[in-house]
Amino acid sequence: MITTEELYNHYLKNPIISTDTRNISEGCIFFALKGDNFNANEFAAQAIEKGAAFVVIDEKKHAKNQKCLLVADVLSALQDLARHHRKQLNIPVIGLTGSNGKTTSKELVNAVLAERYKTFATFGNLNNHIGVPLSILSIKSDVEIAVIEMGANHQKEIELLCTITQPTHGIITNVGMAHLDGFGGFEGVKKGKAELYTYLKGNNGYTFINRDNPYLMEMSDAAGLSKLIFYGTENGNTIKGSLKSSDPFIEVEWTNHEISSSVKTNLTGSYNFENILSAICIGDFFDMNPKEINSGLTNYEPKNNRSQLTKTESNTVICDFYNANPSSMSAALNNITVLTSDKKIAILGDMFELGPESEIQHQLIVEQASKSELNEIIFIGKYFYAFKDKCKGLFFETPNEAAAYLKEKPIKNNLVLLKGSRGMKLESLLEYL
Incomplete structure (x- = not known):
């Protein structure tokens, strides 16, 4: 069986990953994943015919030639490959999760940071146990900051995704009444999302926290976090903001202790105020000036049927x-x-x-x-x-x-x-x- 290091050498020469035979590109590596109703091992030969450089399989009977790379479990191999690639990246990686606003916040943070840095952000909502490895493996060597969205519908999932993402910085947008069935109620939601805080604590990471949210403050205290950067509506935060208007688009006034500013966005919904404020806070942390931050927010156009x-x-x-x-x-x-x-x-x-x-x-x-x-x-x-x-x-x-x-x-x-x-x-x- 092929090792992760050997697989990584193939990846470096063929850095495009596919998990769907309908989207095979010339020279890609196809991972033959299994699901409840499908077994992609059966399509390995088809993937090679369509141009895949290699196929990663976990059923020996489908290993027809040297292009077939046999592993114990394809999903684990994909995740291990992503972990290995992540370790080669000496860049800040912002891990982002929450019950609501994950994707909007990720897009806003990326829009701001991209005004100064070469960034990578999770495409769409590829935020689960398959999507996160695919996202990590899409990060190229010239990227300066990555923003990785992590979703979950049960406990221990964020813990797993953190081992793949290995965030240096993190943010939980909020905790709410989402995926109650899988988490086992609201307290289970809090416990599951707090797995990001636990990882950041154990790895000396930075955490951005909305100080106005009592649940997040409670969770951060329980995790014993120390490297905290606060945003909110009160004095004493690194970024203090207020909602100036939200009819229909949001306008925010904000200050970073030294400079006061205001920004008009193309987002509707007053509930997006805290998402905007988090992007301002993260941009400020990474030494961006108000003009750059506001430009990123102003130019962001929601196109994903969210607000x-x-x-x-x-x-x-x-x-x-x-x-x-x-x-x-x-x-x-x-x-x-x-x-x-x-x-x-x-x-x-x-x-x-x-x-x-x-x-x-x-x-x-x-x-x-x-x-x-x-x-x-x-x-x-x-x-x-x-x-x-x-x-x-x-x-x-x-x-x-x-x-x-x-x-x-x-x-x-x-x-x-x-x-x-x-x-x-x-x-x-x-x-x-």
């Missing part, structure tokens, strides 16, 4: 349907209620991975929405549908049923919040808005 304001022919839509959990759903509802518009509608889809908490969390969102002054509320999905006879609003079991309604009764000249879990595929409703 993205989109104007259609008929309405203005807050596209926030990449994912949803009770914390982010509640924040989105609070946000639309304070935005200026003559008519406002919320279209909300089910929230997934809540386990035993699902019923009560959906009920709380229904009650919050029903008490708001929105002109209309549309709930979609089986979890919300269970409350159709108990609260005001329109209820549909599927997006297709909601689409049929919107087609028959078009919405015009409204501010529309479109939010739900990724699995609800609410993007299918955009053409009717």
Whole structure:
């Protein structure tokens, strides 16, 4: 079997990694991963035919020639290769996790740092046990700072990802009611996310913390962190900020003890204020001046259906349907209620991975929405549908049923919040808005 060092020598000559035979590029290394319903070992020969330089497999019967590199376990080999590559990189690596705002924060931090440095940031949300190794292996030798997003839906996952990412700096955006099923409740969420703090403590890393968040302060105290850089709304922080406006786009005033500044962004949603402040704090830590920091924030355009304001022919839509959990759903509802518009509608889809908490969390969102002054509320999905006879609003079991309604009764000249879990595929409703 091939060793990690031998595999790394192949990687240095063929630094493109693929895990999907549909995306084979000439000269890549194909890792034949296994899943519940697939075994990519069976496609090793096909990957070579398509141009892969090597295929990494863990079933000897598929080793047809010298291009087939046999390992004990393909996933472990991928992760070990990423760990080995990470050790060769003598650069700051910022590990980033949290219940909400991970991807937006990662993009903002990268947008700021890229004003001065050659940066790498996780592409999209490749933030799991496969995506993080792929991200690390995409970091080239000329990169000066990397920002790696780490996601998790159960305990010990962040711990694993930290062994691959090996962050020198870290930030937890927040902790909220997300992936409650896998984490075993909110206390489990806190414990799971705090694994980043534990790693940073054990490896003498720096931690950026929102001092306004009591949960993060509690978790940092428990971890015994010492290299802390604070941001928040009060005096005494390295970066102090205030929300100047959020209707519809966010404008922030901030100071780093010496210089006061203000910045207008293209982000909507007051809940993004803390994400913006974290990017300012990290940019300031890496010796960037206010002009550079503000330029990165101003030029950032959200394009990932997270807090993205989109104007259609008929309405203005807050596209926030990449994912949803009770914390982010509640924040989105609070946000639309304070935005200026003559008519406002919320279209909300089910929230997934809540386990035993699902019923009560959906009920709380229904009650919050029903008490708001929105002109209309549309709930979609089986979890919300269970409350159709108990609260005001329109209820549909599927997006297709909601689409049929919107087609028959078009919405015009409204501010529309479109939010739900990724699995609800609410993007299918955009053409009717």
